Amino acid sequence: MRTVEWVDGRVRIIDQRALPWELVLVEYDDYLDVARAITDMVVRGAPAIGAAAAFGMALAARQFDANNRQELLRYLQEAQALLVKARPTAVNLKWAVNKVMKAGSSEALFRVEDIRNEMLRAAKRIANQDVKANRRMGVYGAALIKDGDTVLHHCNTGALATVDWGTALGVIRTAHQQGKRFHVLLDETRPRLQGARLSGWELTEAGIPFEIIADSAAGHFMRTGKVDLVLVGSDRTAANGDVANKIGTYSLAVLAKENGIPFYAVVPTSTIDMSLPSGEQIPIEERTPDEVRSPYGMALVPDEYPVRNPAFDVTPHRYVTGIVTENGIAYPPYEVNLPRAVEGSLAQELEEEDLPYTHEQLSLFDDLDA
Amino acid sequence: MRTVEWVDGRVRIIDQRALPWELVLVEYDDYLDVARAITDMVVRGAPAIGAAAAFGMALAARQFDANNRQELLRYLQEAQALLVKARPTAVNLKWAVNKVMKAGSSEALFRVEDIRNEMLRAAKRIANQDVKANRRMGVYGAALIKDGDTVLHHCNTGALATVDWGTALGVIRTAHQQGKRFHVLLDETRPRLQGARLSGWELTEAGIPFEIIADSAAGHFMRTGKVDLVLVGSDRTAANGDVANKIGTYSLAVLAKENGIPFYAVVPTSTIDMSLPSGEQIPIEERTPDEVRSPYGMALVPDEYPVRNPAFDVTPHRYVTGIVTENGIAYPPYEVNLPRAVEGSLAQELEEEDLPYTHEQLSLFDDLDA
Numbered sequence: 001m002r003t004v005e006w007v008d009g010r011v012r013i014i015d016q017r018a019l020p021w022e023l024v025l026v027e028y029d030d031y032l033d034v035a036r037a038i039t040d041m042v043v044r045g046a047p048a049i050g051a052a053a054a055f056g057m058a059l060a061a062r063q064f065d066a067n068n069r070q071e072l073l074r075y076l077q078e079a080q081a082l083l084v085k086a087r088p089t090a091v092n093l094k095w096a097v098n099k100v101m102k103a104g105s106s107e108a109l110f111r112v113e114d115i116r117n118e119m120l121r122a123a124k125r126i127a128n129q130d131v132k133a134n135r136r137m138g139v140y141g142a143a144l145i146k147d148g149d150t151v152l153h154h155c156n157t158g159a160l161a162t163v164d165w166g167t168a169l170g171v172i173r174t175a176h177q178q179g180k181r182f183h184v185l186l187d188e189t190r191p192r193l194q195g196a197r198l199s200g201w202e203l204t205e206a207g208i209p210f211e212i213i214a215d216s217a218a219g220h221f222m223r224t225g226k227v228d229l230v231l232v233g234s235d236r237t238a239a240n241g242d243v244a245n246k247i248g249t250y251s252l253a254v255l256a257k258e259n260g261i262p263f264y265a266v267v268p269t270s271t272i273d274m275s276l277p278s279g280e281q282i283p284i285e286e287r288t289p290d291e292v293r294s295p296y297g298m299a300l301v302p303d304e305y306p307v308r309n310p311a312f313d314v315t316p317h318r319y320v321t322g323i324v325t326e327n328g329i330a331y332p333p334y335e336v337n338l339p340r341a342v343e344g345s346l347a348q349e350l351e352e353e354d355l356p357y358t359h360e361q362l363s364l365f366d367d368l369d370a
Numbered sequence: 371m372r373t374v375e376w377v378d379g380r381v382r383i384i385d386q387r388a389l390p391w392e393l394v395l396v397e398y399d400d401y402l403d404v405a406r407a408i409t410d411m412v413v414r415g416a417p418a419i420g421a422a423a424a425f426g427m428a429l430a431a432r433q434f435d436a437n438n439r440q441e442l443l444r445y446l447q448e449a450q451a452l453l454v455k456a457r458p459t460a461v462n463l464k465w466a467v468n469k470v471m472k473a474g475s476s477e478a479l480f481r482v483e484d485i486r487n488e489m490l491r492a493a494k495r496i497a498n499q500d501v502k503a504n505r506r507m508g509v510y511g512a513a514l515i516k517d518g519d520t521v522l523h524h525c526n527t528g529a530l531a532t533v534d535w536g537t538a539l540g541v542i543r544t545a546h547q548q549g550k551r552f553h554v555l556l557d558e559t560r561p562r563l564q565g566a567r568l569s570g571w572e573l574t575e576a577g578i579p580f581e582i583i584a585d586s587a588a589g590h591f592m593r594t595g596k597v598d599l600v601l602v603g604s605d606r607t608a609a610n611g612d613v614a615n616k617i618g619t620y621s622l623a624v625l626a627k628e629n630g631i632p633f634y635a636v637v638p639t640s641t642i643d644m645s646l647p648s649g650e651q652i653p654i655e656e657r658t659p660d661e662v663r664s665p666y667g668m669a670l671v672p673d674e675y676p677v678r679n680p681a682f683d684v685t686p687h688r689y690v691t692g693i694v695t696e697n698g699i700a701y702p703p704y705e706v707n708l709p710r711a712v713e714g715s716l717a718q719e720l721e722e723e724d725l726p727y728t729h730e731q732l733s734l735f736d737d738l739d740a
Contacts, residue, residue: 020671020672020675021672185678187586188560188662188670188671189586190558190560190584190585190586191584193670193671196662196670196671196675197670197671200671200672200675204675209676210676211676211677211678212662212663212671212675212676212677212678213662213677213678213679214560214561214585214617214618214662214679215560215584215585215586215618216557216559216560216585216586216617216618216621217617217618217678217679217680217683218621219618219620219621219624219683220617220620220621220654220680220683220684221678223620223683223684247584247586247587247590248584248585248586248587248589250589250590250593251586251588251589251590251621251625254589254624254625254628255621255624255625258624258628284590292558292566292582292583292584293582295670296670298668298670300558300563300566300567300665300666300668301390301563301566301567301570301582302390302391302570305390305566305570305574305582306579306580306581306582307581307582307583308555308581308582308583308587308591309583309584309587310587310590313587313589313590313593314590314593
């Protein structure tokens, strides 16, 4: 089962707010509901919201009762604007929505029905490519995990954060599938506890051994030699390798560097924003104080206590050991190697040198493009 | 009202688990209940548990129906051993209990009643000296806070963590009393949320402006220039200046250093353990996983999810800008200056050089010794 999927003319999404207690599926036939589901974090994780928004565009194309091409595209510009605004930090929300819009805007499409079909095809392609990218990142990244390692992980970057498999947690899945024996420390990831609740649920389901820790305990485990590798995702990566990700990522990166522990971000190239020279330009979403005061309705402190709740932070590239993409691992200087990762010229180069897998292994996932 | 107090032959303690919702007082007439209250964190904070345990010894001396001096002291050794074990990390639990035991063991005391009275006097002295030390630390530390500053604070180090006033939060109280205008960021301090619940309650009561943040957001605020000073307490400080304190303190110290922000521990000399050459020898308490999974009975994740829950960490002295004691601020080299702080020769020296207050101001608190 995919986190986000097109089923019988509707968008079906796993409601992540109900986990780990219950696996609840919701179906939408109105793109406005999809936008609200993204804002309310029914679905979260940069790749997952990208796919959800792409399907939201496909829904919108079916909703509008347009008489001609021009009328439909004009309507769809509204849907595009609204979906892009559903959350501000992740770049591939915009990337995915614009990609579907562009596919539908092709001048080769004359009939309204053709536009609708082409936009749905584009959305499905985005979802399938996400799964393929995750599988490839899994193979590249798994080479970083050794038997006996303890891997520290922040937030949720698994199947739930993507269409399937996961980015950083996908690397962990792949290493486990390869038979490696290692341990995972999961930051609980306040305020919404995606690490404890979602990553805890995924690793339980996958049978991968883990322990949850309070976010502030990560430094203690690093300092006392208990962590060998830190793996995180990214909601948006700038051209210079600065990484915007779930709040707390920056702290982990500084602590990892201080303790000589490699720190990798695992990011599909759809989340790399080559238009941004540095992370300083990435907008940081500040979410409702209630997430801190009363997560999931459980009151920790009174409603009147003032709270700041930035949802993301920016990790400057000097703390990032490497960036795992579906086209290989980019190392500094990122100005040189990130463009190669995006273009696809990085993987070959790295494979010929020292990567422990073949083109054939990676091509196993090519059928997912269909 | 004091956090821990002797009232009509009983030990009265504020039940910190009920805050911020309710101010509940509990009274004990059995030292075993006092020990349990320390273990269960009805009372917490190194100085507060020291005072509670001291009064627990005074209670024990009254509970035992001994016929003579020797019999009473033999009984009391059991109480001593049990109270010292109530929690492992804070050193002044042991310090306070031993101090009361030593007072009662004086060979000048022949009658059982005299021993009981002397032990109660010793316990009251410990409580009063804690208040006095806090007031003095407040004056020394407040000089570090400037108008317009934002001060980051971890856990609870206020009146609730001590007998009254507080250590790091006592510094904040003093600066506020002096009319300084500044802002406080409170780490919520998972898993038990002492920052959000207890420090939030204290600063609300005191009318000091604050905002609560998730622990993992502290780094973000430091990196973006929003923090001018970090103030924490300490449950035990080693002779070399290594500081054991609430889990997450180490991470803050590393992040502060990385961002050029001064990081001070505010510690009464009763919490300095000159017998330990470094922090590596400090035992780190690991508490029940339920604190992480279900704080205050609110289930965040299923009971079967594995958890690690170290309650403290050790911050190596190289990250500590200075250590505020009731005898002045010790700066590196700590091997030289911490002994001076403990002996009391530091303050005078510093005052003559550059401290903005007088002996007279500090002597305002001398009446508390009574």
